[in-house]
Amino acid sequence: MPNWPLAPVRYAQAAIICIASLASVWAADYTGPLLDAHLHYNEEAWNGQTGPHPLPDVLARMQRNGVRAIVANSRPNDGTKALADAPQTRAAGVTVVPFVRLYRNRADYDNWFRDETIYTLVQTELARGTGAGPYKGLGEFHLYDSANANGPVARKLMQLAEKQQLAVLAHVDDVAIDLLMAHAPKARLIWAHTGIGGAPAARVDALMARYPLLMGELSYRPGLTCDDGQLCPEWRALVTKYPDRFLIGSDTWVNQRWLYYDELMRGYRRWLGGLPPDVARKVAWDNGARLFGLPAP
Numbered sequence: 001m002p003n004w005p006l007a008p009v010r011y012a013q014a015a016i017i018c019i020a021s022l023a024s025v026w027a028a029d030y031t032g033p034l035l036d037a038h039l040h041y042n043e044e045a046w047n048g049q050t051g052p053h054p055l056p057d058v059l060a061r062m063q064r065n066g067v068r069a070i071v072a073n074s075r076p077n078d079g080t081k082a083l084a085d086a087p088q089t090r091a092a093g094v095t096v097v098p099f100v101r102l103y104r105n106r107a108d109y110d111n112w113f114r115d116e117t118i119y120t121l122v123q124t125e126l127a128r129g130t131g132a133g134p135y136k137g138l139g140e141f142h143l144y145d146s147a148n149a150n151g152p153v154a155r156k157l158m159q160l161a162e163k164q165q166l167a168v169l170a171h172v173d174d175v176a177i178d179l180l181m182a183h184a185p186k187a188r189l190i191w192a193h194t195g196i197g198g199a200p201a202a203r204v205d206a207l208m209a210r211y212p213l214l215m216g217e218l219s220y221r222p223g224l225t226c227d228d229g230q231l232c233p234e235w236r237a238l239v240t241k242y243p244d245r246f247l248i249g250s251d252t253w254v255n256q257r258w259l260y261y262d263e264l265m266r267g268y269r270r271w272l273g274g275l276p277p278d279v280a281r282k283v284a285w286d287n288g289a290r291l292f293g294l295p296a297p
């Protein structure tokens with residue numbers, strides 16, 4: 001006798017097994033608060049409120065993506081102050097963590113580490129503060145040649161940050177991490193992009209182990225995500241090994257990044273959803289909140 005009457009049962013069993021295994025692969029997106037730890041509000045975005053992304057625009061982007069706090073810095077610092085000072089920012093439920101940018105213009109990117117006027121600029125800004133309170137960090141700064149981490153102003157700024165317990169957001173390679181930490185071993189260094197040049201995961205692991213205060217921000221990190229937008233295995237291993245050490249960020253360095261802000265945040269929510277919930281919450285919010293003393297949103 002043919003066994004066709006049993007076939008529907010077998011199909012049903014197979015379907016259940018299939019759905020169960022897919023559920024573990026396609027975890028639901030993370031739905032909790034986000035802290036954008038690498039945000040720029042540069043002149044070309046707002047341009048005296050006549051640019052393509054005035055305050056109401058960028059605040060709406062944060063709000064609809066559940067971004068409840070931002071590390072804000074900008075070239076020049078007016079963009080950060082505009083965000084920090086505006087009552088609309090508070091009304092949007094966004095907490096600003098202001099950082100002093102070291103750049104007045106594009107030329108400063110390649111010279112700040114030896115330019116004494118930048119040191120003066122930083123001190124003036126720190127003394128002035130913002131409408132959201134005192135500055136909590138320095139950066140983002142760039143070192144395209146890691147040897148410039150030993151520039152006299154780079155050294156002084158690291159030591160100033162250490163003394164005043166300011167965080168430092170640094171776009172540098174792995175060699176410069178060692179050099180910067182040598183200037184100020186107790187500095188709270190945030191490695192922007194955690195190695196945009198693709199320092200191997202094993203090297204990142206070694207630096208995390210060597211410098212317990214080092215944090216890694218993950219925008220533009222090569223090799224971070226794989227299939228279905230989930231973390232690649234070596235990064236999943238790193239993030240779960242150091243759940244208290246990683247942060248997410250948008251890096252809105254050009255206006256195009258503002259255009260894709262929704263997609264960027266959706267991408268983070270996707271891979272965060274594939275992590276254990278407590279790890280996801282730390283990377284999404286708690287690690288930054290701890291670093292900057294923010295209350296739960």
Ligand SMILES: [Zn+2]
Pocket residue numbers: 038040140192251252253
């Ligand atoms: Zn940046």
